[in-house]
Amino acid sequence: MKTETTDGATFETWTPDEVETAMKNGEIVLIDVRTPQEYMFEHIEGALLMPMAFFRADALPGQSEKRIVFHCGSGVRSEKVSRAAIATGVKTIAHMEGGFGAWKQAKKAYTGTDMGSGAPKSVPAG
Known part of the structure; x- marks a missing residue:
């Protein structure tokens, strides 16, 4: 995980592996900032x-019980949303590096x- 301090807040960049582990452990809330159409076509199970x-x-x-991690398709939108959250006073926020593309590339x-x-279908790891 990469960490930077900006405007008195902590901005973290997580890898897909770190996000997967934290989700399995119930440590984060993963928030998808893509469009509803992108989400309906394919998404990470459990992402809001x-x-x-x-x-x-x-x-x-x-974020008292679970951390928030944003993700999008490539990491660009999730970084923008993370920085927008910091600008409104959120003190710690994170996003997933490389977005959903990196998630799929990591299998x-x-x-x-x-x-x-047209029905949803599970795409297994690997």
Whole structure:
């Protein structure tokens, strides 16, 4: 994990491996900031959706029990949302480096779409 201090806040960049481990351990809330269409096509199981276009830092849950980690398709939008949260006074925030693309490249499990039926389908790790 990379950490930087900016405006008195801690901004962390997590790897897909770190996110997967923290999710399995129940330590984080993963928030997907992609569009609803992107999320419906494929997403990380258990990730919540808060599209960047509708992002409101004041609607974020507290982080007393679980940390918040944002992700998007490539890491660009999640970094922007993280920095926007810091600008509103959030003291610690994180995003996943490389986004969903890095997650898939690391061969992590996710929920995709069966192109024949349009139904959700589990894509196993590996």
